[in-house]
Amino acid sequence: MTAEPSSATDVETPAAPTARRWPLLAPAIGLVGFFALWEAVASLGLVPKTLLPAPSDIPRAWRSEIAGGFWWDSVLGSLSHYISGLVLGSGLGLALGVACGLLPRLETSLQWVVRVLRPIPGLAWVPFAIIWFGISPTAATFIIGIAVFWINFFAALGAVQTVDRDLIEVAQAFGHSSLMGRLRKVVLPAALPGMLSGLRTGLGQAWMAVVAAELFGIPGVGARMMQAASLLATDLVVVYMLTMALLYGITDSLFEFARRRLLAWQR
Numbered sequence: 001m002t003a004e005p006s007s008a009t010d011v012e013t014p015a016a017p018t019a020r021r022w023p024l025l026a027p028a029i030g031l032v033g034f035f036a037l038w039e040a041v042a043s044l045g046l047v048p049k050t051l052l053p054a055p056s057d058i059p060r061a062w063r064s065e066i067a068g069g070f071w072w073d074s075v076l077g078s079l080s081h082y083i084s085g086l087v088l089g090s091g092l093g094l095a096l097g098v099a100c101g102l103l104p105r106l107e108t109s110l111q112w113v114v115r116v117l118r119p120i121p122g123l124a125w126v127p128f129a130i131i132w133f134g135i136s137p138t139a140a141t142f143i144i145g146i147a148v149f150w151i152n153f154f155a156a157l158g159a160v161q162t163v164d165r166d167l168i169e170v171a172q173a174f175g176h177s178s179l180m181g182r183l184r185k186v187v188l189p190a191a192l193p194g195m196l197s198g199l200r201t202g203l204g205q206a207w208m209a210v211v212a213a214e215l216f217g218i219p220g221v222g223a224r225m226m227q228a229a230s231l232l233a234t235d236l237v238v239v240y241m242l243t244m245a246l247l248y249g250i251t252d253s254l255f256e257f258a259r260r261r262l263l264a265w266q267r
Helices: 015-043 053-068 070-102 103-116 122-133 137-161 165-173 178-214 221-230 234-262
Strands: none
Touching: 015 053, 015 070, 053 070, 053 234, 070 103, 070 178, 070 221, 070 234, 122 137, 122 178, 137 178, 178 221, 178 234, 221 234
């Protein structure tokens, strides 16, 4: 006599491999379905192509932009604004957030300054950016820096304030009683995951700010997008929308790789 399986888990059902692959297949199926629906809506004339181009029209427009050199010029211009604004805004936000987290009196002193300035959106600073810096890359850097400053400030502040006080007391017992000693040995290592989360959020926010900063004629992806929109070249508008998505995907992937390396000690 053959023994019966003790439970259902002893026999692998045919559906099991599919279930394991589903987390990989589902996003691809969803994306293909989205583009198929979009193609059908445009091809059937449910929406005029001047308002919504078909996905099949995008590769031709993209190749044309690359061949003419417009795409590369726009991407390089935006990358320049993006990197400078991201570094400036993130650096200042992290530094002030850490300082306020370590020095409660400083945080108390700046409470109402933060409450006054924090609700002001980045676009509200555009007139001042143009007045102060003109229509120039410096103005774009300023707007992008403002957009990411507060994200990083609050991420750093919260991360530092939640550091286990027992760790600080242990550090003091081992001779790290100075402010810089506590910062270097305890606070920064413990707060790093939270600060990196703020940085990652700022990566996406900075790309949104790039478009806003360039809509006023500063060379880059946003300016090229506005030129295309003024000519009703919606296929080019979509090209640059997808370009922004591609650039964000690349920067986010690179940051996630770096984050894992930095936090490898946690595993």
